[in-house]
Amino acid sequence: MVTVNVKRNEQNGIEEITISGHANAGKHGSDIVCAAVSAISLGLINSVDLLLGSNPDVQFADKEGGFINWKVGCHQDPLVSEKQQLLAESMVVSLFMIAETNGRYVSIQDPKWQGGV
Template structure:
């Protein structure tokens, strides 16, 4: 199962951590893993490349762990960052609704 932990502080999302494998299908054919990974990577790239927001990144080479968080939650573009991260949350919740045995989303106050 994939566990995605969404980290919040003072009402805003500060980051996401993805751990595990969905187990929906064989590696390379798992649509749940692909959907979650695509959404996380799109959000990460939007934050870092498009908005230029500095992020902390940690990931495993086997694809079973990916974590990013805002380096400075007081950064000038934080409102734009929240739009992307709230959108990611909605996308992950939609996947969880359809594949609840393969993904869980946890909100954690930090």
């Protein structure tokens, strides 16, 4: 199962997103749930990097995959921080949509969206 953990600050902003595990919804290389989670998470992190130029603090697992940790944090420029938060929230909402239709394979823990989106 893919587990998504969202850590928030006192203002309800995202501090950290950790994605771990494998969906195991299909054979390796044919698992569309895992592919969807990967595409959303990597696409949005790359957007932060390329569109905002903020060099996100991201850690990935070894070649086995199955682990991404993004420390969203604050940027010196408040506008960049705001946009980074919007992209992080977009990632969480998109992952919730996957979990909504594939709950056997994706679990999300987020204090803001405890009951779902």
